[in-house]
Amino acid sequence: QAKTEGAVRDSVRDYAGLKGTTILFAAASSADGADIQVYPEDSVVLGVLKDFGLVPAPAMAKVRREGRATGGQKSPVSYVWPHERAGELSADILVASVSPDDMADLRVGGKIPALSTARQPSLFYAAGIEDQALRSGSALAVAWAGRNIVPELAKAANYERQRSAGK
Secondary structure, eight states: OHHHHHHHHHHHTTOGGGTTOEEEEEEOOSSTTOOEEEOOTTSHHHHHHHHTTOEEOTHHHHHHHHSEEESOSSSOSEEEEOGGGGGGOOOSEEEEEOOHHHHHHHHTTOOOGGGTTOSOSEEEEEOTHHHHHHHHOOHHHHHHHHHHTHHHHHHHHHHHHHHHHTO
């Protein structure tokens, strides 16, 4: 426990601007018409992201009220959010979990149709090991995420702050 907490502290030490950045974590597919799966504040993945100083976006309250809970109403695993309403998912950073195949397509100019209308400009795609590291919550995964994902999220947070200041 202490070793994991130390790894988290070390990973965010140089990224003070990350603290307080709003975030949503959602799974999305490149299939036309596929809805978005949004993970709640008490999910493992949001717990990991909160450990890094990020905070759930206010849009999460709307997702809880209006999304379709999966895995049970009392303790949902996630919420299904209609792809047509992706524009309502606003956060400083949207972490989008995608399949490795979708990630390969994105690298050659593809897109995730369900996220094309999302309002946040800072989008971080998590596929493969990035996705596993965020979802597992294990000490080793959290340490890996701190070294490899936190710098990318900090870049996105910085971009969002600069973009917002320019309005």
